[in-house]
Every structure is written in structure tokens, then in C-alpha cells.
Amino acid sequence: MGYACALITVVIWSGFILVSRLGAQGTLSAFDVAALRFGVSGLVMLPYLLRHGTGGLTLLQVAALGVTAGLGYALLAYSGFHFAPAAHAAVFMPGMLPFFTAALAWWLLGERWTRGRLLGLAVVAAGVALLVADELGRGGTTWRGDLLFLSASVSWAVFGVLARRWRVQPLQATAVIGVFCLVTYWPPYLLSGHSNLLEAPLAEVVIQGVYQGLLAVVVALITYTRALQILGPNLTTTITSLTPALAALSAVPLLGEELSALAVLGVMIVTLGVLVSVIRPRSTPTAQVSDED
Template sequence: MIATVLGASRDPVLEQRIGFACAIAILFVWTGFILASRAGARGVLTPWDLAALRFGVALVALSPLMLRGALRDIPLQRVLVMGATAGLGFALFAYNAFALAPAAHAAVLLPGALPFVTAVLAWAWLGEAPTSRRVLSLLVVAAGIALLAGSEFFATPGAWRGDILFVIATSSYAVFIVLVQRWRVSAIQATAAVALGAAPLYLPVWWLALPSAIAEAPWQEVVFQGFVQGLVAMVLASLLYTRALVALGSTTVSLFTAVVPALAALAAWPVLDEPLGLGALLGVFLVTAGMALGVRRGRVDVPLARP
């Protein structure tokens, strides 16, 4: 059963159903990740601790797959690149950003900026020229991000630094997405490669040199963040996203992720007590609308000429 879900099915109907199920699950996984990460960054644990829990728990959980040869067909340099992008690059910048900026900023700039960077990289590396509708959608997303930044720029001290880190984290993950498509890596291989490519490099450095408060943190917080960051956000999210990407393609998956900015930003209001102003609400709406517009099929989708 697990092999059927994680491996590509020869039945196109079943393949589509699996893809849609994974895409729907991504909504809740990404929303939970944003809320839990912001809560963790505001707690006792340092951003470096959150990254250590993410990589350490994921490495242990994925060890059986690695021992069974899940990565035998993947060159070492590709494993390291995937670990550096979706692993180190995304996590280290994102967790430090969560310590500086509210969850609403993460909700917009992580899933919101992702199609931006992905579209540019796919055009440059894969020759996938964006359609006119896609360009329009990205402009709407840009307006939403600018509105959010303008309305909330000085609301939280240092938030602008977190916003920059969120964009860098998103860009790093976008590189991973394009490479997975280019290399035709399966969901299991991509997830295992991220853990194996990041954990052995990061954990010794964290243990010896990086600030840590894991010894002072309540064990309940350590267990909770280890579960969320290592199993849910690292293993489950990577499997779901990559599997949905393989089954449905990046355009269709973006339709579902378009809901994440609004869902996470609104949930942060009661859960984390981070209210949104009118400008921020409008910014979240524009990002969500722009992402949905970009994946809507229509006759006006005219490919742009590549220079």
C-alpha cells in the first residue's frame, strides 16, 4: 500500500486521486508548520535547535529507507545539492526568520514567493516560458507582498530582516523543486536525499559551535517540535509535496498551495495572538488571489516568447 502511494501508479485515475489527496494534505501540513515554527522561535529553543530537531529526527526516521538503498541511483553530488537547498538553505534561513517576523509574513513569503522564484528558474533551466496569465498572477502576488511589507514594515521590530530571510529560504526551496523536476527524482528519493545531505553536515556543527537552549527547554516542547519539524514538516511535507508534484505537476499543485497564505495568516490571529491590520489582510488576499489566478486555465494563457 505504501509503495502504491509513494511510487508512481500506472493507473492514471488512481495517480490523479493520490496526487489530489497529497495536495490537500499539504495545506494542513504547511499551515501547521508555519504556526508551530513561529511558536517555537518565540519559545526557549533557538532557531538552530529547531533545525537540529528537524534534521536529526528526519535522519532517524528515514534511515530504514536509506539502508534499503533508496538513494542507490542518485549521485552523491545530487544528494548534497538537495540537502543544501531544501535542507540547509531552507531550514536555517526560515527558522531564523521566524524569530524576527510574524507568522503572517511567513504565510505570504514562504508559499507566496515560491511560484515567483520557481517560475523564473523553470524558465531559465527548463525552458518553460511563463504564460501571459502566469505573468499577471505574479504581478498580483508582488503587489500583495509589497502591500504586506508596507503595512507591517515597522509593526514588528526587525521584521524586515525576517522577511528577507523568508525570501532567501523560499528561493532555496525553489531551486530544489526545479532540480527534482529536472532530475526526475521520486518522492522517497528526494525526501531521503534532503535528510542525508543535510543532517551529517549540520548536526556536528550545531553540537559544537551553535547557540542552543535545548537543555533548558521543557521536554514537552522538545518532543513537540521534534515531531512537527522532523516528522511532519521534513518527512511528511517533503513526501506529500514531491508526490503531488510527480502526479499533478507544479501548476496544479500551486492551486492548492494558493490557500496556504490566507489559511496560515488567519490562523495565526487566534492561535499566536498576532492580529492583522487592514493592509496586511489585503496583502494576504492579493497573494492568494494571484496564486489562484496563475493556475487557472483559460484561453488567454498565451506563452511569452523567450528572449
């Protein structure tokens, strides 16, 4: 059951990148996809929030979580997909997230970096350098999307550190973020008059709404949390570190994106770096690691 939950999480996270890139090639804008994400997740989690409340979080704390993991992450990520391919999103968002999180945890929480994490960072940097070299060789402008993806990853990392400091439970975080984004984003979105929801094909709206608002936000949270409970943080994060490679390679047959040999090598090296950073040695042959990232 634990392995199944971890693998489902990897598939959903990888699918988020593919579906988001697909949405960027359709009728919907980044603001439309964000509206669907916030609308569906907010409505789904509203009953939970009404029943359990904010769990003691202040309005300022709710806003901080909502801006970082909700508005900031989604708008930056969805905008990035209009400029850069799925492979770049896979590297610069889930690939770099562990290191942004670790850097912020060191700065704000005083957590120390392990040798494994430092080694992993060096390996990831090498993979990113290959992607940058490949892009410079092509003379493209996907660097705009790359910067947006990096910013989205930083935004999510800030949320992760804040949630850890405030001891926010996963379902509680999902509920407050979803409802916060629903009530703060939808009114100005509707008043702007720039919605493409009515012009877009119904299938496109349904796919983005269900995947972004339900699968990527709610279902993936449940499966990831369940995997953590059964397998522990070390094994779970090891499995989920496969997300960058799966998303990047799947984009070739599913979205028709082209990957040069240099880009494929870069993605593989980044995946290896993430894997190195999350694998922790046991202190004894029988001891279990209890600390979490």
C-alpha cells in the same frame, strides 16, 4: 481520497509556519529547531536510503539538494521567524515560491512563462507592496525576517529546479536530504556547545521534533504526492495555494498576532495571485492538462 490528501497537505504546510513561529517565541533557537528537523527526518528516512540508495545521484548532487532544500531552507526560514510574524512568512515563502521556481526554470531549463503566471506575479506584487507599506507605516524591523523568508523561498526553488532536472523522486529526495543534513549538521551543532535542547521544556522539544521532522517533512510529502497522483498537478496546486491565507489568518487566534486591515488585504491579494498563477485553462472541454510546474 485525493481531496483529503490535498487538504491535509495544506493544513500541515500552514501548521509548519505556525509551529515554527511558536518555536521562535520559546526557548529553542533556530539552530535547535533545525537540529530537531534534521535529526528526526534523517533517522526516519535512513532505512529507506540504506535499502534504495541514492538512486544514481552523485555525491555532488546529493550535497546540492541537501544544502538547498535542507540546510539552507531550514536555517533561513527558522531564523526569519525570530524577526517577522507568521503572516509575512506565509506571503514570502509559499506565496512567492511559484514565481522564484518559474524564474529559475526559465533561466536554467528554458521554460516559458504563461500569461496566467505573469498576471499572477503582478497580483502577488501588489499584495506584497501592501504588506511592505503596512510595515513601513508601523516603523518596524520585520524586514530582516522578510529577507530571510525570501532567501529561504529562493533556496527551495533552486532545489525544485535541480530535482526536476535530475528527475529525483520525492521519497528519494526526502531520504538523501534528511540523511545528508543529519550527518553534516549534527556533529558541528553538538561541538558548538550552544544547544538549548536540554534546557527547553520537554513538550517544546517533542512538538518541534515531531512536527518539523516527521509531519512537515515526511507526512506532507506523502500526502502531497498522493494528491498529485489522484487529482493531477493543476487541481492540487490550486488547493495548496490556500496555504498563505490559512497560515496568516490562523496566526491571529492561535498565536495572538495582530493583523491590520492592510495586511489582511495584502495576504488575500497574494493568495489570489498564487491561485491565478496555478490555474490553467483546458485546451479543449474534455482535455486534461498533463504538464507540471
